[in-house]
Amino acid sequence: MDRRTFVKAGCIGSASLLMQGLDPAMRADLTPLVVPPIELRGLPDYEASPLGMPGLYPGRVIELRDPNAIVRNRVSQPIVRHMLEHAMKELTGEKSSQAAWAKFVEPHDIVGIKINPSGAPACCSSPEILREIIGSVQSVGVPARNILVYDRYSFEMDIGSYQVLLPPGVRIVGIQEAFAGDAGYEPQVYCDVNFFGEWETRSYMASIVAHDVTKIINVPTMKDHSASGVTGALKNLAYGTFNNVARTHRAPYSFTNPLIGMMCTVEPLRSKAVLHIMDGMRQVWHGGPLTQVQDFIDQPGILLVATDPVALDTIELGAIETKRRERGAPSLWRHDPNSITEDNNDFYHDASKNLFFRQPGHVAAAGKLGLGVADLKQIDHRILLNS
Amino acid sequence: MTTETAKSKAPGDWPTLLKDNSRTGAQGQRPARSPERAVWQFRAGSSVRSAPILDGGLLYVTSLRGVLHAIDVVTGVSKWKFQAPGQIHSTPSLSDNRILFGCDDGKVYALDRHAGSKLWEAATGAEVWASPVVCGGVVFFGSADAKVYAVDAANGRERWVHELGGRIYSTIYATERRLYVGCGDGKLYCLDASSGTILWSTPTGNSIDSSPAVVGDLVLIGSEDFWFYAMNTGTGEVRWKYETGLGISSSPAVAGDLTFIGSKDGFLYALETQTGHLRWKTAVGEVVTAPPVIGDGIVCVQAGGTFALDSATGKVVWRAALAGTVQSVPVLAGDTIYLTSLSGEVYALR
Numbered sequence: 189m190d191r192r193t194f195v196k197a198g199c200i201g202s203a204s205l206l207m208q209g210l211d212p213a214m215r216a217d218l219t220p221l222v223v224p225p226i227e228l229r230g231l232p233d234y235e236a237s238p239l240g241m242p243g244l245y246p247g248r249v250i251e252l253r254d255p256n257a258i259v260r261n262r263v264s265q266p267i268v269r270h271m272l273e274h275a276m277k278e279l280t281g282e283k284s285s286q287a288a289w290a291k292f293v294e295p296h297d298i299v300g301i302k303i304n305p306s307g308a309p310a311c312c313s314s315p316e317i318l319r320e321i322i323g324s325v326q327s328v329g330v331p332a333r334n335i336l337v338y339d340r341y342s343f344e345m346d347i348g349s350y351q352v353l354l355p356p357g358v359r360i361v362g363i364q365e366a367f368a369g370d371a372g373y374e375p376q377v378y379c380d381v382n383f384f385g386e387w388e389t390r391s392y393m394a395s396i397v398a399h400d401v402t403k404i405i406n407v408p409t410m411k412d413h414s415a416s417g418v419t420g421a422l423k424n425l426a427y428g429t430f431n432n433v434a435r436t437h438r439a440p441y442s443f444t445n446p447l448i449g450m451m452c453t454v455e456p457l458r459s460k461a462v463l464h465i466m467d468g469m470r471q472v473w474h475g476g477p478l479t480q481v482q483d484f485i486d487q488p489g490i491l492l493v494a495t496d497p498v499a500l501d502t503i504e505l506g507a508i509e510t511k512r513r514e515r516g517a518p519s520l521w522r523h524d525p526n527s528i529t530e531d532n533n534d535f536y537h538d539a540s541k542n543l544f545f546r547q548p549g550h551v552a553a554a555g556k557l558g559l560g561v562a563d564l565k566q567i568d569h570r571i572l573l574n575s
Numbered sequence: 576m577t578t579e580t581a582k583s584k585a586p587g588d589w590p591t592l593l594k595d596n597s598r599t600g601a602q603g604q605r606p607a608r609s610p611e612r613a614v615w616q617f618r619a620g621s622s623v624r625s626a627p628i629l630d631g632g633l634l635y636v637t638s639l640r641g642v643l644h645a646i647d648v649v650t651g652v653s654k655w656k657f658q659a660p661g662q663i664h665s666t667p668s669l670s671d672n673r674i675l676f677g678c679d680d681g682k683v684y685a686l687d688r689h690a691g692s693k694l695w696e697a698a699t700g701a702e703v704w705a706s707p708v709v710c711g712g713v714v715f716f717g718s719a720d721a722k723v724y725a726v727d728a729a730n731g732r733e734r735w736v737h738e739l740g741g742r743i744y745s746t747i748y749a750t751e752r753r754l755y756v757g758c759g760d761g762k763l764y765c766l767d768a769s770s771g772t773i774l775w776s777t778p779t780g781n782s783i784d785s786s787p788a789v790v791g792d793l794v795l796i797g798s799e800d801f802w803f804y805a806m807n808t809g810t811g812e813v814r815w816k817y818e819t820g821l822g823i824s825s826s827p828a829v830a831g832d833l834t835f836i837g838s839k840d841g842f843l844y845a846l847e848t849q850t851g852h853l854r855w856k857t858a859v860g861e862v863v864t865a866p867p868v869i870g871d872g873i874v875c876v877q878a879g880g881t882f883a884l885d886s887a888t889g890k891v892v893w894r895a896a897l898a899g900t901v902q903s904v905p906v907l908a909g910d911t912i913y914l915t916s917l918s919g920e921v922y923a924l925r
Contacts, residue, residue, distance in 0.1 A: 261801075261820075261821070262780070262781075262800070262801070308862075309821050309822060309839040309862060310821070315782075342639075343622065343624070343917055346624065346864070346902070347839075347862060347864055349782065349784045349799055349822060349824050349864075351704070351719065351742060351744055351784075352741070352742050352743075352744045352745075352759045352782045352783070352784040352799070352824075353759065353781070353782045353799060354742070354759075355741070355742075355759075356701070356719065356720060356721040356741060356742050356759070357701075365621060365622045365639045365640075365662075480841065480861040480862065
């Protein structure tokens with residue numbers, strides 16, 4: 189089936205005045221921008237999987253907490269092993285960790301583990317959690333050579349030293365070496381939209397997602413994001429799978445809502461992303477996604493597991509919002525022109541400043557696209573203490 | 576020390592990672608003032624993730640798209656280039672008429688350094704990011720397949736292979752009888768150079784990406800566990816260790832009584848080599864992953880830009896907003912500095 193579809197902004201609730209022809213960067217008002225038509229093109233004839241988002245357990249989020257899971261910025265391998273086992277059994281209702289994992293991966297699968305190294309080294313997917321995920325996938329019978337740990341930029345993975353930190357045999361893949369270039373991307377699968385008059389209007393899906401892997405385990409971190417509000421399961425998948433995505437935000441405006449959710453609907457990404465394991469060992473409540481400023485990074489020692497990325501990100505959004513309120517920082521939802529700065533240094537050191545008007549509504553928008561449950565009242569959020 | 580790649584024939588030569596296998600950097604070189612102009616600029620065509628080396632008027636630079644460039648340092652023009660089948664993250668090494676480097680296709684290649692033609696290749700089971708080191712006619716290197724290889728420098732034939740407990744990205748420090756190498760399993764290993772037999776191993780708290788240096792009876796290395804270690808070369812006993820703010824993938828450079836090391840916490844540290852006492856630390860960027868090099872009274876490091884610090888005080892002497900890097904090292908040669916960048920630019924600055 190050809191999944192070519194056109195989606196109008198009004199369909200997902202971005203009601204606004206038509207203001208075409210103006211450079212948004214020149215405007216100081218708060219009028220939301222009209223989202224231009226977005227063309228999504230998936231892999232032709234791809235058959236959707238029942239494991240695809242929102243997956244086997246829509247609306248269910250398992251949260252494990254253990255303050256000893258991270259001490260003085262070091263993650264405990266034995267504790268996260270126990271946390272992951274506990275969470276997987278709770279998510280699936282299975283009695284053993286291996287049985288829980290067997291619901292998502294089979295021995296013949298090529299498993300992609302999508303990490304988030306973009307804040308490395310201060311806040312990125314913890315190698316200790318990745319080791320446990322790799323071991324769990326292997327326990328089902330998947331050989332190490334059929335496990336790929338991947339992200340967009342190889343240099344960010346280098347900074348995180350993932351190559352040396354992960355077990356031998358596992359492949360570690362940076363889709364592209366630097367910021368430019370289409371190598372490593374599938375030209376038939378894309379999102380086409382012109383937000384700000386950019387020269388290249390298409391964002392292509394990574395070839396390893398389109399063709400190489402058969403399942404994706406998504407390992408986002410818990411972070412504020414200057415443009416999208418938070419970067420969680422949805423954004424880690426969407427903006428780590430498609431190229432040419434920085435064009436969606438031009439200060440102070442951002443089209444991360446609706447593009448993040450829309451990208452996640454494109455096949456085969458939607459079908460292959462079967463499990464989301466959010467690394468909340470560290471929590472960035474301001475300055476994300478790239479900050480290295482430790483003042484804004486807490487270490488709560490949390491692990492969240494879900495098949496529903498919308499429910500997971502809804503919980504994350506609440507956690508980051510709560511943390512910001514506790515620390516006296518403005519709400520993620522607040523769009524105050526006085527908070528906008530063009531100075532990165534201001535943004536990185538002052539929690540009241542931001543580079544963009546954040547768009548945390550991208551999570552609920554993804555829910556309206558059928559990717560999961562965004563209504564807190566309908567989310568089965570189970571908080572467990574590691575024991 | 577009789578490591579063959581340590582032999583620099585001319586004062587400006589820089590035949591291996593950190594200039595020589597003593598990891599001394601550029602002692603005697605004098606880049607004490609900020610470079611004022613670019614003599615030339617060369618585009619490698621893709622990202623550079625390794626350090627350049629210099630010998631006989633040629634600067635050798637590897638790039639991620641698998642090309643080894645030999646660049647004339649006078650003109651900045653390519654004299655020859657070699658296209659490897661895979662990406663290259665390995666810093667090359669020179670030995671006699673050979674230039675050696677590892678490749679992501681799992682092989683180490685030896686080329687004729689003057690012509691760029693292939694002399695031999697040696698295969699491993701996974702990518703080779705470490706720099707090959709030559710000692711006693713043998714090339715030593717580790718691979719991501721968790722094995723250490725010893726091959727004949729003349730023809731690449733295998734002498735021995737020994738499997739360790741994790742991926743190996745650390746460049747071996749070789750002496751006539753012993754090899755020292757860090758490993759992904761978190762251990763620093765000491766191997767017998769003639770057989771690969773493990774003489775001792777000492778665990779740290781996380782994987783080791785850093786490459787060791789040896790000073791007297793101390794072997795020095797950083798770990799992803801945030802600590803920098805000094806161990807006894809004979810026994811592996813930890814003599815002292817120093818805690819930084821984040822993991823260490825940078826490799827140490829040693830001069831006089833000081834050891835310099837960068838950390839991912841963004842600081843460059845100067846530690847007293849015998850005691851581990853902090854002499855100074857200076858913030859040089861958000862993250863430091865590349866090794867520092869030592870000039871005459873200064874220490875240089877690439878971290879976002881390029882920094883030169885007074886080696887006695889840690890005060891920034893000059894900085895250049897050039898050459899952001901992951902693992903590159905400036906080559907200090909007389910009045911000229913050669914830099915490579917993440918974006919694939921190669922600069923000669925004076």
